[in-house]
Amino acid sequence: MSGHPLISVREVRRTYGEGAGAVDILRGVNLDIHAGEFVAIMGASGSGKSTLMNILGLLDRPSGGSYHFEGRYTARLSRDALAALRREAFGFVFQQYNLIPTATALENVEAPAVYAGASPEVRSARAAALLDRLGLAERGDHRPSELSGGQQQRVSIARALINGGRVILADEPTGALDSRSGAEVMALLAELAGQGHTVILITHDAQVAEAADRRIEIADGLIVADSGRAAPRGQALTGTPADDHNAPLMADVGEALKAARRSLAASPARTALTLLGIVIGVAAVIALLGIGEGARQTVMDQMEIFGTARLYVEPGGENPRGPGGVLTEQDADYIRGLPNIRATMPYLNGHVTVRYGNVDALTTATAVTTDYPLILNWPMAAGHFFTKEDERGLAAVAAIGTKVREKLFPDGSDPLGKFILVNNVPFQVVGVLASKGALSGNADDDDTIAIPFSTGSQRIYGTPYVSWISVLMDDASKSDETVKLIANVLTDKHHIQDFTIFNKAAAVLAQSKTADTMTLLLGFTAAISLLVGGIGVMNIMLTTVSERTREIGIRMATGARTADIMRQFLTEAVLLAGIGGVAGLVFGHLAGLGAALIGTRVIFTLHAAIIAFASAAIAGLVFGYMPARRAARLDPVVALART
Numbered sequence: 001m002s003g004h005p006l007i008s009v010r011e012v013r014r015t016y017g018e019g020a021g022a023v024d025i026l027r028g029v030n031l032d033i034h035a036g037e038f039v040a041i042m043g044a045s046g047s048g049k050s051t052l053m054n055i056l057g058l059l060d061r062p063s064g065g066s067y068h069f070e071g072r073y074t075a076r077l078s079r080d081a082l083a084a085l086r087r088e089a090f091g092f093v094f095q096q097y098n099l100i101p102t103a104t105a106l107e108n109v110e111a112p113a114v115y116a117g118a119s120p121e122v123r124s125a126r127a128a129a130l131l132d133r134l135g136l137a138e139r140g141d142h143r144p145s146e147l148s149g150g151q152q153q154r155v156s157i158a159r160a161l162i163n164g165g166r167v168i169l170a171d172e173p174t175g176a177l178d179s180r181s182g183a184e185v186m187a188l189l190a191e192l193a194g195q196g197h198t199v200i201l202i203t204h205d206a207q208v209a210e211a212a213d214r215r216i217e218i219a220d221g222l223i224v225a226d227s228g229r230a231a232p233r234g235q236a237l238t239g240t241p242a243d244d245h246n247a248p249l250m251a252d253v254g255e256a257l258k259a260a261r262r263s264l265a266a267s268p269a270r271t272a273l274t275l276l277g278i279v280i281g282v283a284a285v286i287a288l289l290g291i292g293e294g295a296r297q298t299v300m301d302q303m304e305i306f307g308t309a310r311l312y313v314e315p316g317g318e319n320p321r322g323p324g325g326v327l328t329e330q331d332a333d334y335i336r337g338l339p340n341i342r343a344t345m346p347y348l349n350g351h352v353t354v355r356y357g358n359v360d361a362l363t364t365a366t367a368v369t370t371d372y373p374l375i376l377n378w379p380m381a382a383g384h385f386f387t388k389e390d391e392r393g394l395a396a397v398a399a400i401g402t403k404v405r406e407k408l409f410p411d412g413s414d415p416l417g418k419f420i421l422v423n424n425v426p427f428q429v430v431g432v433l434a435s436k437g438a439l440s441g442n443a444d445d446d447d448t449i450a451i452p453f454s455t456g457s458q459r460i461y462g463t464p465y466v467s468w469i470s471v472l473m474d475d476a477s478k479s480d481e482t483v484k485l486i487a488n489v490l491t492d493k494h495h496i497q498d499f500t501i502f503n504k505a506a507a508v509l510a511q512s513k514t515a516d517t518m519t520l521l522l523g524f525t526a527a528i529s530l531l532v533g534g535i536g537v538m539n540i541m542l543t544t545v546s547e548r549t550r551e552i553g554i555r556m557a558t559g560a561r562t563a564d565i566m567r568q569f570l571t572e573a574v575l576l577a578g579i580g581g582v583a584g585l586v587f588g589h590l591a592g593l594g595a596a597l598i599g600t601r602v603i604f605t606l607h608a609a610i611i612a613f614a615s616a617a618i619a620g621l622v623f624g625y626m627p628a629r630r631a632a633r634l635d636p637v638v639a640l641a642r643t
Helices: 049-056 079-089 105-116 120-133 149-161 179-194 249-266 268-306 329-336 388-392 402-408 453-460 476-494 504-547 549-557 562-597 606-632 636-641
Strands: 007-016 023-033 038-042 064-069 090-093 167-171 198-203 214-219 222-226 310-315 341-356 359-368 380-383 397-400 419-422 425-433 448-452 468-473 499-503
Touching (some): 023 049, 023 222, 038 049, 038 179, 049 167, 079 090, 079 562, 090 149, 105 549, 120 149, 268 606, 310 476, 359 402, 397 402, 402 448, 476 499, 504 549, 504 562, 549 562, 562 606
Parallel strands (some): 038 214, 090 167, 359 448
Antiparallel strands (some): 007 023, 380 425
């Protein structure tokens, strides 16, 4: 027999509480256990035997004294190093089995191998072989609630052996079993001792302790009897010192996702309620941003249809008590020569009666120049616009809007070349203007006809004075400077400011900014909904940590590191938020489509969907961090003690 103990404790003490309320559970234990021994530690309830087992199994730290495992001073080991040592060297068999309730028997057995970084194929084959060896080959896909007590204990024994289990720590392994199942478990432990495992049995039953080769009695926190070192029943198992093994990241994440799905599926009602907050938040982001984008795009369409770089000069000063003033075609010529001016157009407007055959209609006639299509960004649907020669020759020609065409030619016949009467003056239709009403939402935009300015001013309206002058700029960003130039030149010509300049470019810019602000406000409102959903995730995850404290202890006992526990609960939070995000995308689009059906313009964008889903996932990550951190910082022995 080797003279070096596998386990060596000296003057180990464990005290709970502080000051006058402190309670000494262990009061200076000295003990050596060698590899391959089958040891029973006996004692009455409260004697300290379970506390000693927790310290031997590295589930708890002593308040004083020293503990060496294979010569390593365990007090200097970090939490993760202790987890690695538990994972590689120890296997636990508990009185209450301590199986993860949402996992199958096979998955419970695999757990320590998962944390050891074994591949799915290797650990699955190893777990199946162990279950077969223990007579549970047909029960691998059953959950603990579907197994008898004896079967659950055999599952826990298989779990203890999955990574080798050089040291088996069995705490009252027969305490919750009937006599037959208890005898079977003791036979298994004896068999393991014969195979070279170091078996440490904790029991209050002297008859159970008789199965061991060495019996140690503990009372009031001290060892009061020890039958002495016993020879191993078989060749003692040996192993290399455990290290903090790191499994591949994607393998870790994959296992965490698998466990997260099981956990969420175990409480479908609570999962659904938690999802509701995320679903509402994401749906709000999608729907409200879609509505906001629709409003913004409507403004952009208006800008595209009617142009943005435009100014209007109207007769009459800003002061209603000031002079009325008039504008003429010559004023348009004055403006045309200024910097940043692309085109100017006198505009004479009024209501007229038009007739074709026996059909009469009331519409608007605009006497304009050939710059009309350019300044108003108004293309032709058929035919052509009148020419400069038509202007100079006072030609009676007209381009009609689609609404006028529908009124005068309800049968759909071609109006080109036909003569219509405008206030009883015959005009030949040379073109049909493209529809703008369908795009602008205002059908009256198409209820118009355009005629040469010279013809309109002399033959229709009988006045040289214009209703207003339209100005097209080269650069809309310089509209303020251009307004000042126009005001200066017209004031100089008129010797008084008897006109008003309306800055269409500035108005459109303001409208665009308003739409952007509205979109931002809607997005902010939706973000608040998502924030509330994230807080809901955090609350539920905190509750989940409290309810699953024992499970956390089980995972730690089987070798889970701090990062493993963190990853597990963060994955659950992110998965929860991710599922809610997908559902939110669906419901958000449905809500947007519903809004579209009642006439609201809604535009869905890919970046809004990406932002909404990413925000949900980030919310899960951020709000899941605190519960995950709380879970990872639990002490294994405290977590296992939670009922």
